[in-house]
Amino acid sequence: MPRIHIDTSALTYPWFWLPEHLPRFVDGSVPGGVQVDLAAGEYAVQQTRERASDLRFRVTPHGTMDFSPEVDHLLRGRGTSTLHVLGVPVVLNPRQTECPLLPMWGGCREPIGPRAATVRMPPGQAYTLRIGLVASKVLEFSVRPDGVVDYGPEYEHALSGRGTSCLTVNGDAATSA
Incomplete structure (x- = not known):
């Protein structure tokens, strides 16, 4: 082999x-x-x-x-x-939240603070972000081979940026849902 x-x-x-x-x-x-x-x-x-x-x-x-x-x-x-x-670059942009974002893939150990961060990731389905560091609301999204993000209609209140390479997380809406 x-x-x-x-x-x-x-x-x-x-x-x-x-x-x-x-x-x-x-x-x-x-x-x-x-x-x-x-x-x-x-x-x-x-x-x-x-x-x-x-x-x-x-x-x-x-x-x-x-x-x-x-x-x-x-x-x-x-x-x-x-x-x-190599993956593709995707911007994760937290808005209106004091809580950090914790990517739940690839061995992430450092949360994303209040500023936007560009991450390189392979395209795929079922990527999740946790709002905060402890068990909390989890948001799911996907990334296409061109770096464009998508998410289900159930996340419309908490996420924006569909069709772009910038996923914005509305922290207030995400934690209140």
Whole structure:
């Protein structure tokens, strides 16, 4: 089975998991990336417990990386044994709240304070933000390969920015709902 490396150091929150191939989430920002033995086939890194990202890559029978040309701006390493996950920039913009935002993916340890912050993340569904540091309201959103955010109608009161790369969280509305 080919030994490959997965480097997620370009992501703001670099922890990821490959269910059935890694026993737990690992920090992909280690020098050279995380080593993992993968058979030829298709895979996706996972930054949330619920769902893999929308970035798919293939390990060839020769032990090299391959992926669709449509995601060349999101991945690097085609033809090598190291996959570099670049992701897309998304602005998380807290408004009208004293509570910090806590991204619930990729091993985030530092909350986002009262100012907007740009994070790099892979496109995907089911990303969640916690309002505050303790168990509290959680908001869910998705990110497309072009960095555009979306969210369900149930979050209309708490989120804005659909169709842009800036997700604004209205803290007052989010905590009162």
